[in-house]
Amino acid sequence: MRQSSFNNMGCPIAGALEHFGDWWSLLIMRDALDGFTRFDEFQENLGIAPNILTRRLKSLTDAGLLERRQYSERPARYEYLLTESGRDLGPVIVALYLWGIKHTDLDHHSVVLVDQDSGAEIEPVYVDRRSGRPLREIRAVFAAGRAATDQMRRRHGPETKAALRDRALRSGAAAL
Protein backbone atom coordinates (compact mmCIF):
# COMPACT_ATOMS: atom_id res chain seq x y z
CA MET A 1 0.00 0.00 0.00
CA ARG A 2 1.41 3.31 -0.98
CA GLN A 3 1.10 4.66 2.53
CA SER A 4 -0.38 8.06 2.03
CA SER A 5 -2.19 7.58 -1.23
CA PHE A 6 -4.73 5.48 0.56
CA ASN A 7 -8.19 6.65 1.38
CA ASN A 8 -9.36 4.80 4.43
CA MET A 9 -12.97 5.47 3.52
CA GLY A 10 -13.92 6.18 7.07
CA CYS A 11 -13.23 2.60 8.07
CA PRO A 12 -11.70 2.24 11.53
CA ILE A 13 -9.94 -0.94 10.48
CA ALA A 14 -8.21 0.69 7.57
CA GLY A 15 -7.47 3.61 9.86
CA ALA A 16 -5.84 1.29 12.35
CA LEU A 17 -3.77 -0.45 9.73
CA GLU A 18 -2.55 2.88 8.52
CA HIS A 19 -0.76 3.30 11.83
CA PHE A 20 0.79 -0.11 12.34
CA GLY A 21 -0.33 -2.21 9.42
CA ASP A 22 3.01 -3.52 8.37
CA TRP A 23 4.86 -6.60 9.31
CA TRP A 24 7.57 -5.22 11.52
CA SER A 25 5.45 -2.73 13.38
CA LEU A 26 3.20 -5.41 14.81
CA LEU A 27 6.14 -7.58 15.75
CA ILE A 28 7.85 -4.67 17.44
CA MET A 29 4.69 -3.89 19.35
CA ARG A 30 4.45 -7.51 20.40
CA ASP A 31 7.90 -7.23 21.89
CA ALA A 32 7.09 -3.91 23.47
CA LEU A 33 4.05 -5.48 25.10
CA ASP A 34 6.30 -8.29 26.25
CA GLY A 35 8.26 -5.68 28.13
CA PHE A 36 11.17 -4.94 25.84
CA THR A 37 12.15 -1.33 25.50
CA ARG A 38 15.54 -1.01 23.93
CA PHE A 39 16.87 -0.82 20.43
CA ASP A 40 19.16 -3.76 20.64
CA GLU A 41 16.57 -5.92 22.36
CA PHE A 42 14.26 -5.40 19.43
CA GLN A 43 17.03 -5.95 16.99
CA GLU A 44 18.11 -9.20 18.54
CA ASN A 45 14.64 -10.58 19.06
CA LEU A 46 13.48 -9.80 15.57
CA GLY A 47 16.60 -10.15 13.53
CA ILE A 48 15.79 -6.88 11.84
CA ALA A 49 18.33 -4.69 10.10
CA PRO A 50 19.23 -1.65 12.22
CA ASN A 51 18.28 0.95 9.65
CA ILE A 52 14.88 -0.64 9.22
CA LEU A 53 14.41 -0.81 12.95
CA THR A 54 15.20 2.89 13.20
CA ARG A 55 12.63 3.63 10.54
CA ARG A 56 9.89 1.52 12.12
CA LEU A 57 10.59 2.84 15.59
CA LYS A 58 10.31 6.34 14.27
CA SER A 59 7.03 5.65 12.51
CA LEU A 60 5.60 4.01 15.61
CA THR A 61 6.72 6.94 17.69
CA ASP A 62 5.20 9.36 15.21
CA ALA A 63 1.99 7.36 15.28
CA GLY A 64 1.92 7.76 19.04
CA LEU A 65 2.19 4.08 19.88
CA LEU A 66 5.60 4.36 21.43
CA GLU A 67 7.33 7.12 23.30
CA ARG A 68 11.04 7.73 23.01
CA ARG A 69 12.56 8.60 26.35
CA GLN A 70 16.10 9.35 27.31
CA TYR A 71 17.15 7.29 30.29
CA SER A 72 20.82 8.17 30.37
CA GLU A 73 22.65 11.44 29.86
CA ARG A 74 26.15 10.36 29.14
CA PRO A 75 26.24 8.40 27.07
CA ALA A 76 22.86 9.40 25.66
CA ARG A 77 20.60 6.39 25.82
CA TYR A 78 17.02 6.04 24.76
CA GLU A 79 14.27 3.59 25.42
CA TYR A 80 10.91 3.08 23.80
CA LEU A 81 7.94 2.97 26.10
CA LEU A 82 4.38 2.05 25.36
CA THR A 83 1.89 4.87 25.27
CA GLU A 84 -1.74 4.30 26.11
CA SER A 85 -2.67 3.72 22.48
CA GLY A 86 0.26 1.36 22.23
CA ARG A 87 -1.02 -0.59 25.20
CA ASP A 88 -4.41 -0.71 23.53
CA LEU A 89 -2.87 -2.91 20.88
CA GLY A 90 -2.90 -5.69 23.44
CA PRO A 91 -6.18 -7.18 22.22
CA VAL A 92 -4.95 -7.10 18.64
CA ILE A 93 -1.88 -9.05 19.64
CA VAL A 94 -4.01 -11.46 21.63
CA ALA A 95 -6.33 -11.99 18.68
CA LEU A 96 -3.41 -12.66 16.37
CA TYR A 97 -1.91 -15.02 18.93
CA LEU A 98 -5.15 -16.97 19.22
CA TRP A 99 -5.43 -17.34 15.49
CA GLY A 100 -1.80 -18.37 15.32
CA ILE A 101 -1.95 -21.15 17.86
CA LYS A 102 -5.08 -22.52 16.27
CA HIS A 103 -4.10 -22.34 12.64
CA THR A 104 -0.35 -22.64 12.36
CA ASP A 105 1.39 -25.89 12.90
CA LEU A 106 3.38 -24.75 15.87
CA ASP A 107 3.23 -26.73 19.02
CA HIS A 108 0.05 -25.48 20.60
CA HIS A 109 1.78 -24.84 23.85
CA SER A 110 4.95 -23.22 22.63
CA VAL A 111 3.75 -19.96 24.10
CA VAL A 112 0.93 -19.64 26.57
CA LEU A 113 -0.94 -16.75 28.02
CA VAL A 114 -0.91 -16.88 31.79
CA ASP A 115 -2.15 -14.95 34.73
CA GLN A 116 1.02 -13.72 36.26
CA ASP A 117 -0.37 -13.76 39.77
CA SER A 118 -1.91 -17.20 39.87
CA GLY A 119 0.11 -18.76 37.07
CA ALA A 120 -3.11 -20.12 35.61
CA GLU A 121 -3.47 -20.32 31.89
CA ILE A 122 -5.83 -17.79 30.36
CA GLU A 123 -8.26 -18.51 27.58
CA PRO A 124 -9.42 -15.20 26.13
CA VAL A 125 -12.89 -14.92 24.66
CA TYR A 126 -14.64 -11.89 23.29
CA VAL A 127 -17.93 -11.25 25.04
CA ASP A 128 -20.40 -8.43 24.92
CA ARG A 129 -19.71 -6.34 27.98
CA ARG A 130 -23.36 -5.81 28.78
CA SER A 131 -24.95 -9.16 28.17
CA GLY A 132 -21.82 -11.19 28.83
CA ARG A 133 -22.59 -13.34 25.83
CA PRO A 134 -19.69 -14.63 23.73
CA LEU A 135 -19.49 -12.89 20.39
CA ARG A 136 -19.37 -16.27 18.68
CA GLU A 137 -22.92 -16.88 19.79
CA ILE A 138 -24.20 -13.52 18.69
CA ARG A 139 -25.02 -12.72 15.13
CA ALA A 140 -22.75 -9.73 15.31
CA VAL A 141 -22.31 -7.53 12.31
CA PHE A 142 -20.93 -4.15 11.45
CA ALA A 143 -23.58 -1.66 10.52
CA ALA A 144 -23.42 1.90 9.35
CA GLY A 145 -23.94 4.28 12.23
CA ARG A 146 -26.21 7.26 11.89
CA ALA A 147 -23.39 9.67 11.23
CA ALA A 148 -21.93 7.60 8.47
CA THR A 149 -24.82 6.33 6.50
CA ASP A 150 -23.70 8.53 3.64
CA GLN A 151 -20.19 7.22 3.55
CA MET A 152 -21.42 3.68 3.75
CA ARG A 153 -23.77 4.36 0.88
CA ARG A 154 -20.83 5.47 -1.15
CA ARG A 155 -18.98 2.30 -0.27
CA HIS A 156 -21.77 -0.15 -0.55
CA GLY A 157 -24.08 1.49 -3.00
CA PRO A 158 -27.64 2.34 -2.11
CA GLU A 159 -27.99 -0.46 0.37
CA THR A 160 -29.88 0.06 3.53
CA LYS A 161 -28.69 -1.00 6.92
CA ALA A 162 -31.08 -3.91 6.68
CA ALA A 163 -29.67 -4.97 3.34
CA LEU A 164 -26.18 -4.88 4.77
CA ARG A 165 -27.26 -7.12 7.59
CA ASP A 166 -28.95 -9.48 5.17
CA ARG A 167 -25.82 -9.74 3.18
CA ALA A 168 -23.80 -10.52 6.24
CA LEU A 169 -26.36 -13.06 7.32
CA ARG A 170 -26.38 -14.82 3.97
CA SER A 171 -22.68 -15.48 4.04
CA GLY A 172 -22.51 -16.51 7.66
CA ALA A 173 -20.45 -13.46 8.41
CA ALA A 174 -21.95 -13.19 11.83
CA ALA A 175 -19.15 -15.16 13.39
CA LEU A 176 -17.19 -12.14 14.39
Add this chain to the structure above:
Amino acid sequence: MRQSSFNNMGCPIAGALEHFGDWWSLLIMRDALDGFTRFDEFQENLGIAPNILTRRLKSLTDAGLLERRQYSERPARYEYLLTESGRDLGPVIVALYLWGIKHTDLDHHSVVLVDQDSGAEIEPVYVDRRSGRPLREIRAVFAAGRAATDQMRRRHGPETKAALRDRALRSGAAAL
Protein backbone atom coordinates in the same frame (compact mmCIF):
# COMPACT_ATOMS: atom_id res chain seq x y z
CA MET B 1 9.19 -8.52 5.04
CA ARG B 2 10.74 -10.76 2.50
CA GLN B 3 7.96 -13.27 2.80
CA SER B 4 9.77 -16.54 2.91
CA SER B 5 13.12 -15.46 4.23
CA PHE B 6 11.56 -14.89 7.57
CA ASN B 7 11.99 -17.20 10.47
CA ASN B 8 8.94 -16.93 12.64
CA MET B 9 10.86 -18.22 15.63
CA GLY B 10 8.00 -20.34 16.78
CA CYS B 11 5.91 -17.29 17.50
CA PRO B 12 2.23 -17.75 16.74
CA ILE B 13 1.85 -14.04 16.04
CA ALA B 14 4.55 -14.02 13.43
CA GLY B 15 3.05 -17.21 12.08
CA ALA B 16 -0.31 -15.56 11.75
CA LEU B 17 1.12 -12.52 10.04
CA GLU B 18 2.84 -14.75 7.58
CA HIS B 19 -0.58 -15.77 6.29
CA PHE B 20 -2.39 -12.47 6.09
CA GLY B 21 0.04 -9.90 7.39
CA ASP B 22 -0.19 -7.41 4.61
CA TRP B 23 -2.44 -4.48 4.11
CA TRP B 24 -4.77 -5.73 1.47
CA SER B 25 -5.26 -9.18 2.86
CA LEU B 26 -6.76 -7.91 6.08
CA LEU B 27 -8.97 -5.47 4.25
CA ILE B 28 -10.16 -8.18 1.91
CA MET B 29 -10.91 -10.41 4.87
CA ARG B 30 -12.81 -7.59 6.49
CA ASP B 31 -15.00 -7.40 3.42
CA ALA B 32 -15.34 -11.15 3.26
CA LEU B 33 -16.51 -11.15 6.87
CA ASP B 34 -18.93 -8.40 5.92
CA GLY B 35 -20.45 -10.83 3.49
CA PHE B 36 -18.86 -9.91 0.19
CA THR B 37 -17.79 -12.76 -2.01
CA ARG B 38 -17.13 -11.58 -5.51
CA PHE B 39 -14.15 -10.20 -7.33
CA ASP B 40 -15.75 -7.00 -8.43
CA GLU B 41 -17.28 -6.36 -5.02
CA PHE B 42 -13.83 -6.45 -3.47
CA GLN B 43 -12.44 -4.35 -6.24
CA GLU B 44 -15.05 -1.68 -5.89
CA ASN B 45 -15.04 -1.58 -2.11
CA LEU B 46 -11.30 -1.40 -1.83
CA GLY B 47 -10.32 0.48 -4.93
CA ILE B 48 -7.61 -2.09 -5.53
CA ALA B 49 -6.02 -2.77 -8.90
CA PRO B 50 -7.35 -5.98 -10.45
CA ASN B 51 -4.00 -7.67 -10.84
CA ILE B 52 -3.21 -7.04 -7.21
CA LEU B 53 -6.59 -8.31 -6.17
CA THR B 54 -5.98 -11.49 -8.13
CA ARG B 55 -2.67 -11.96 -6.38
CA ARG B 56 -4.04 -11.35 -2.89
CA LEU B 57 -7.06 -13.54 -3.48
CA LYS B 58 -4.78 -16.30 -4.63
CA SER B 59 -2.52 -15.98 -1.63
CA LEU B 60 -5.48 -15.97 0.75
CA THR B 61 -6.88 -19.01 -0.99
CA ASP B 62 -3.53 -20.75 -0.79
CA ALA B 63 -3.33 -19.87 2.88
CA GLY B 64 -6.69 -21.53 3.38
CA LEU B 65 -8.55 -18.44 4.53
CA LEU B 66 -10.79 -18.28 1.49
CA GLU B 67 -12.20 -20.92 -0.77
CA ARG B 68 -12.71 -20.34 -4.46
CA ARG B 69 -15.93 -21.85 -5.68
CA GLN B 70 -17.49 -21.88 -9.08
CA TYR B 71 -21.08 -20.78 -8.90
CA SER B 72 -21.87 -20.59 -12.59
CA GLU B 73 -20.95 -22.86 -15.46
CA ARG B 74 -21.48 -20.68 -18.46
CA PRO B 75 -20.11 -18.18 -18.19
CA ALA B 76 -17.65 -19.49 -15.61
CA ARG B 77 -18.06 -17.47 -12.46
CA TYR B 78 -16.29 -17.78 -9.18
CA GLU B 79 -16.89 -16.56 -5.68
CA TYR B 80 -14.68 -16.49 -2.63
CA LEU B 81 -16.09 -18.00 0.51
CA LEU B 82 -14.75 -17.91 4.02
CA THR B 83 -13.26 -21.08 5.36
CA GLU B 84 -13.26 -21.86 9.04
CA SER B 85 -9.84 -20.36 9.54
CA GLY B 86 -11.00 -17.34 7.60
CA ARG B 87 -13.96 -16.96 9.90
CA ASP B 88 -11.58 -17.22 12.84
CA LEU B 89 -10.14 -13.92 11.74
CA GLY B 90 -13.26 -12.31 13.13
CA PRO B 91 -11.71 -11.45 16.50
CA VAL B 92 -8.68 -9.95 14.79
CA ILE B 93 -10.93 -7.70 12.77
CA VAL B 94 -12.90 -6.81 15.87
CA ALA B 95 -9.72 -5.96 17.77
CA LEU B 96 -8.51 -3.75 14.93
CA TYR B 97 -11.91 -2.12 14.75
CA LEU B 98 -11.91 -1.36 18.47
CA TRP B 99 -8.47 0.20 18.28
CA GLY B 100 -9.53 2.17 15.25
CA ILE B 101 -12.62 3.75 16.73
CA LYS B 102 -10.72 4.65 19.86
CA HIS B 103 -7.56 6.02 18.33
CA THR B 104 -8.35 7.42 14.95
CA ASP B 105 -10.20 10.63 14.50
CA LEU B 106 -13.13 9.13 12.74
CA ASP B 107 -16.53 9.79 14.03
CA HIS B 108 -16.85 7.25 16.80
CA HIS B 109 -20.13 6.04 15.48
CA SER B 110 -19.37 5.87 11.81
CA VAL B 111 -19.53 2.11 12.02
CA VAL B 112 -21.01 0.19 14.90
CA LEU B 113 -21.07 -3.42 15.85
CA VAL B 114 -24.62 -4.60 16.44
CA ASP B 115 -26.49 -7.71 17.37
CA GLN B 116 -28.37 -8.47 14.24
CA ASP B 117 -31.25 -10.04 16.06
CA SER B 118 -31.91 -7.41 18.68
CA GLY B 119 -30.28 -4.49 16.94
CA ALA B 120 -28.49 -3.65 20.17
CA GLU B 121 -25.00 -2.28 20.02
CA ILE B 122 -22.28 -4.68 21.08
CA GLU B 123 -19.28 -3.74 23.15
CA PRO B 124 -16.72 -6.51 22.87
CA VAL B 125 -14.39 -7.22 25.76
CA TYR B 126 -11.84 -9.95 26.13
CA VAL B 127 -12.43 -12.05 29.21
CA ASP B 128 -10.91 -15.22 30.50
CA ARG B 129 -13.33 -17.96 29.59
CA ARG B 130 -12.99 -19.73 32.90
CA SER B 131 -12.95 -16.95 35.44
CA GLY B 132 -14.93 -14.49 33.36
CA ARG B 133 -12.55 -11.74 34.37
CA PRO B 134 -11.70 -9.06 31.81
CA LEU B 135 -8.18 -9.39 30.51
CA ARG B 136 -7.56 -5.75 31.30
CA GLU B 137 -7.84 -6.58 34.96
CA ILE B 138 -5.58 -9.57 34.82
CA ARG B 139 -1.84 -9.28 34.77
CA ALA B 140 -1.77 -11.39 31.67
CA VAL B 141 1.52 -12.20 30.05
CA PHE B 142 2.89 -14.54 27.47
CA ALA B 143 5.13 -17.18 28.91
CA ALA B 144 7.15 -19.93 27.35
CA GLY B 145 5.26 -23.18 27.47
CA ARG B 146 6.99 -26.34 28.49
CA ALA B 147 7.56 -27.49 24.98
CA ALA B 148 9.19 -24.28 23.91
CA THR B 149 11.40 -23.22 26.72
CA ASP B 150 14.37 -23.92 24.52
CA GLN B 151 13.20 -21.75 21.68
CA MET B 152 12.35 -18.97 24.06
CA ARG B 153 15.79 -19.23 25.57
CA ARG B 154 17.21 -18.72 22.15
CA ARG B 155 15.03 -15.67 21.64
CA HIS B 156 15.37 -14.13 25.00
CA GLY B 157 18.70 -15.35 26.17
CA PRO B 158 19.11 -17.39 29.30
CA GLU B 159 16.17 -15.85 31.02
CA THR B 160 13.90 -17.95 33.07
CA LYS B 161 10.15 -17.87 32.87
CA ALA B 162 10.14 -15.85 36.05
CA ALA B 163 12.54 -13.32 34.61
CA LEU B 164 10.33 -12.94 31.58
CA ARG B 165 7.37 -12.26 33.78
CA ASP B 166 9.34 -9.76 35.81
CA ARG B 167 10.29 -7.96 32.71
CA ALA B 168 6.71 -7.79 31.57
CA LEU B 169 5.66 -6.60 34.98
CA ARG B 170 8.23 -3.85 35.08
CA SER B 171 7.03 -2.30 31.89
CA GLY B 172 3.34 -2.58 32.61
CA ALA B 173 3.01 -5.03 29.78
CA ALA B 174 0.27 -6.84 31.60
CA ALA B 175 -2.42 -4.83 29.88
CA LEU B 176 -3.01 -7.35 27.17
Add this chain to the structure above:
DNA sequence: CAGTATCCTGTCCGATACTG
Protein backbone atom coordinates in the same frame (compact mmCIF):
# COMPACT_ATOMS: atom_id res chain seq x y z
C1' DC C 1 25.34 0.68 23.10
C1' DA C 2 22.27 2.99 19.96
C1' DG C 3 22.01 4.14 16.28
C1' DT C 4 23.26 6.79 11.09
C1' DA C 5 24.70 6.56 6.25
C1' DT C 6 24.89 4.17 1.75
C1' DC C 7 23.95 1.08 -1.63
C1' DC C 8 21.32 -2.33 -3.65
C1' DT C 9 17.65 -5.60 -4.60
C1' DG C 10 13.09 -7.29 -4.53
C1' DT C 11 8.36 -6.73 -4.88
C1' DC C 12 4.29 -4.43 -3.82
C1' DC C 13 1.35 -1.84 -6.15
C1' DG C 14 -1.06 1.27 -9.58
C1' DA C 15 -2.22 2.14 -14.44
C1' DT C 16 -3.57 0.39 -18.45
C1' DA C 17 -4.90 -2.70 -22.05
C1' DC C 18 -6.93 -6.87 -23.30
C1' DT C 19 -10.02 -11.37 -23.15
C1' DG C 20 -13.89 -15.15 -23.01
Add this chain to the structure above:
DNA sequence: CAGTATCGGACAGGATACTG
Protein backbone atom coordinates in the same frame (compact mmCIF):
# COMPACT_ATOMS: atom_id res chain seq x y z
C1' DC D 1 -18.18 -10.23 -15.19
C1' DA D 2 -13.86 -12.01 -13.69
C1' DG D 3 -10.10 -11.85 -14.46
C1' DT D 4 -4.81 -12.02 -17.26
C1' DA D 5 -0.69 -9.59 -19.26
C1' DT D 6 2.63 -6.07 -19.18
C1' DC D 7 5.02 -1.99 -17.69
C1' DG D 8 7.07 1.22 -14.57
C1' DG D 9 7.80 3.58 -10.12
C1' DA D 10 8.20 3.81 -5.18
C1' DC D 11 9.67 1.93 -1.18
C1' DA D 12 10.57 -1.78 2.08
C1' DG D 13 13.99 -4.28 3.60
C1' DG D 14 18.88 -6.53 3.72
C1' DA D 15 23.91 -5.96 3.99
C1' DT D 16 27.48 -3.46 5.40
C1' DA D 17 30.33 0.18 7.17
C1' DC D 18 30.85 3.71 10.32
C1' DT D 19 30.24 6.82 14.75
C1' DG D 20 30.02 9.05 19.68
